[in-house]
Amino acid sequence: MNGSRLLAQIIKELLSLLRDPRARAILILPPLLQLMIFSFAATLEVRNATVAVFNEDIGQPAREFVADVTSASFVGHVIMVHNRQQQDELIEQGRALLTLHIPEDFSRHRLAGQPAPVQVILDGQQANAAQVALSYLQAIAMEQGNRTEPMVLRHAFNPNLIYQWYVVPSLSGILSMLIALAVTALSISRERELGTFDQLLVSPTTPLEIILAKCLPAVLMGFVMGSVMITAALLLFQVPFTGSLLWLAGALVLFIISVVGIGLMVSAVSETQQQAILGVFALAVPMVLMSGFATPVENMPDLLQWMAQAIPLTHFLVIVQGSFLKSIPADVVVSHLWPLALIALVTLSGATLVVRKRLH
């Protein structure tokens, strides 16, 4: 290993990334824009839902129940219907998330202290939203006519269940992963297509130096962008931070290195830039899906859960979410850091071997 050779290559990689103002813009602006849009868009909350009410009862308890439902925070729009056909049509055409059918004997049952059935039809096409809405309805139903609620509910770490507290830290991981992948995927395949890679290979530089030099700027780029987004989470979105910034920064570096390793692997194997682009794309989508961002890892079949452990993002999401909200203890962080280190080691040595094999 030779310091000045390595330094020259690192400077070259940084310049190729950042010298051109348009390339700089393409690299930096979209992720920030995405953070802004997706932080608001990526939500599994139920808000502004359309609810249809078919009330056949004129009694006071029925009117109170309807009033409570229509004023609930998840409801945005209420449609009063007057027959069953109308009610069914709304669900069929996807115009209402749920309909509430209150039969004419509802008030009578309530006043007699008997269980009073209410029919709820939910749109199963929107399975998640329907389930969440149903649980809200249940809470309203439980409160009816009671002074004290039988169940005291507390949401730890995020008392008001603000979705952005979950999404924004997670997005910082996902987006910095995508940046690091995009930067590295092309780094070797572009040089190969332009012929400069041969020029490098005939110089005294070693495959390890080539890989390291390609690694560092991408890590730097990913780390800076990740940090910017974490800062945005702190300052702009006001997500509370309870963990250690130092641990998080360390985890971010290790996470980016492991992602860069994957990107360089793909780049080293690809013959052309197009292959590299599509290859990285074909990897990135499953990685995001299986990372536990959209849905918890525990919900997956065992085999997929096991595969998810090989995805850097899975581990980083636990760390970043924990650092923000849960004051995650150091030993838990460490238990997710060593898999990251292992992935980085395997992919980076893999990429070095592929480059070395080209040479011999």
Added chain:
Amino acid sequence: MTAIALDDVHKAFGKTRALKGISGEIAAGRLTGLVGPDGAGKTTLIRMMAGLLKPDSGTLRVAGLDPVHQGMALAESVGYMPQRFGLYEDLSVQENLKLYAELRGLPRDDYDATFEKLLDFTRLGPFTKRLAGQLSGGMKQKLGLACALITSPEVLLLDEPGVGVDPVSRQDLWRMVQALTGEGMAVIWATAYLEEAERCEDVLLMSDGLLRFTGEPGELTRRLQGRCFRLKGPHEKRALLGEVLARDDVRDGTIEGDRIRVVMDEGVDGEALASLGDVESVAPRFEDAFIDLLGGGPGGHSPLADQMPDVPELKDPVSCHHLTRRFGEFVATDDVSFNVRQGEILGLLGPNGAGKSTTFKMLCGLLKPSSGEARVAGLDLRSAASDAKLKLGYMAQKFSLYGLLSVRQNLTFYAGVYGLRGGEKQNRINEMIDGLQLGPLLDNAPDELSLGFKQRLALACALMHRPPILFLDEPTSGVDPITRREFWTHINGLVGKGVTVLVTTHFMDEAEYCDRVALMHRGRVIALDTPDNLKARAGQGASMEQAFIHLIEEQDDA
């Protein structure tokens, strides 16, 4: 009959004025060369004739049509072959032909006859099922030509069809084109390669967006009658060339085997050179006239080489023994052995697909031999550590530069990659900037620069660590004669300092600069000798190109 008429045609791209008022006529039934150095505006003009660009001002008529307003009709009567063939690499030869036949509306009944004629004409008959991407450069050119010829257009536009084509394939191309003009077609052949221009019936000579000469090439050549000489001196030829070019009364000079070809200033007699050696008068060539018209060749002095120290003695600079490389069943390099002596230029010459590149890559350690060995500075590059690579400078095809870095940053990068640091690094970089006149454009990106400048920059990058051995892979492909002369001035200067050079090339005049030429064919070295001896084998007064074709055909017949 006039096929194309140009009247004061202007075209600018942003601030760059590509065409500054071109007027002229191109006759039907004749082969017209569109000649000029890089950046002269040849491609812009030819694209305009094809209706792909519009003139900013002025008019042109192609086959009696106005390309701007009658584009559709124009497309029916013009055949166009762009610089990059326009072939679909993942379609077969037959499929490419059929596609263009359909697009150009060839009647279905004529298919078989036309395809048969074209395949016969291009000698591509045996390869109809092969994918275009797997054809050699020369075969691609011929297929591209066949596709442009499907419906016998009135005007055929060929943009640098000779680039990357070996002499054997080029001869095929000429044969095809000459047959076409016989049928009354106007053929326009753009080229920076003057041996090609010389064979055209008419030429339009462009430089810097202006038309400098129109007419028969012989007319221009005749102007140099009595000014061209061949000089054989007692001294080493490269030193002699330097001496000749340093004179005030010399317009141009090049190496031809053992001798120097000299163009004298107007009114100066060849006897003025008698003090340097034996002088004989020779017939002028178009290239001589071209250089003369553009203000004469560059000087013969390389400031770059001046700064280089003498290379200490080096045993066995480059050698290979029984070098063989197979790709599956295909033997790309077959039992090749040769040595290059210190301070020698060895040229690797051969038709497309002869195994030049494979051999070259094995020699500089980019490819592993299947058997045999290659040594550089007495070391096997595959196993030798970085130290061996420090002895080697490499200039890749197409001048592989980092397009995203500025000129200065490219230089700094290569200095760093070869382990230079501190003051030494800065000195070397400055040396290169001064020696190769890179100064004025240091902050531009290489992609914005002319081919000639890129070539100098690539040379600077390859020489940064002062290697005693230099590998050049097609160093002047697509570059005009003036730039090529500048390049060889530097190489000659370096060889004078004891640098050993291995070069692959398609250009026959480049072969003349070599001390010895290894002619490759079908993976084997079929001849290894000095240029003069090779020419002698093809008969008295043969050119390098004739020698090349002769030796290849001799081999094929055997």
Added chain:
Amino acid sequence: MRSRRLFALIKKESLQMIRDPSAILIAFVLPVVLLFLFAYAVSLDIRQLHLGVVLQTDSAKAQSLAAEFSGTSYFQVLPARHRDEVTPLLVSGELKGYVLIPPDFDHRLARGESLIQVVTDGTQPNTANFVAGYARGVLVDWLADRGLRSPIKLDARFWFNPEVETRKFLVPGAIAIIMTMIGTLLTALVVAREWERGTMEALLSTPVRIPEILLGKLLPYFGLGLIATLGSTLLAIHIFDVPLRGGWGTLLLVSACFLVPALGQGLVISALAKNQFIAAQAALFSGFLPAFLLSGFLFEIDAMPAPIRLLTHIVPARYFIESLHSVFLVGDVWPLLIKDILAMLAIGAVMFAIARAKTRKSLES
């Protein structure tokens, strides 16, 4: 327009498509992977949530409530005696919440006070909602069984998807994602490739007209898109158990209508970006990500802030996903489908108008 030239171009494009491994990867391999992941990996179905039950009294009633929690398939219960046992597990993520049954449970029950405390892991709000909802349901049922409260009994029915399996709406949605990739990403790449390789220049010098070039690109990918839809649908029905309640004809019709804006977008991108890298980036940012995030595929459009809701109206995938859900799970609901089809065709028309205006038969930039 000459049909002969058009057929020649279509044939050329189809041959190239078949011979290009990356097209096969995007059109056939990636869809299978995606469908598989959406069927099995990305499940919003919450089953077997890890829940701690801290039982701080040994009273029979409290134990029967604890047993009720263990008895439901929604929870996988970790019994505990003290809060300190479960809080660290909540931090490490091993528990999604815990229920605290206090020492004075019987006393509270008698006096009608609040009975239990439920604490969820709020870092994953969606899961937290499910834990709260299911816990509430268990408690309500337990109270009702004892006649202690006479609640409003919500008789909930999920239409079209009675078992509330997210797979049934994710798999049809995934088809929209796949079609976006084929329509937009592949089309953008193949046109950019013609510019990069110089074949476009040769094509432009022939008598071919611009609409012929555009259609020659589109029709093969249109066909590929429909074939991929058919394949994905067969997989969805036979392997992933998603019902197809509408007609095959309707399915093909809405798919065909979606391909119009998707392909149009690919053409617009390639008309503006003549290099594969930029084309790929643009296709990802303007095609793939909106189809994923702004289409109602995973995230409810209704829950987004107004400006973003407005933005979703120009995402063609939004209409396609709505139609697909309807055709797969409900049936041919024409009022809805016609509205969606018109929206997709309108966006498509705009895209084509832009593509046509931006593609010129010359090399002038």
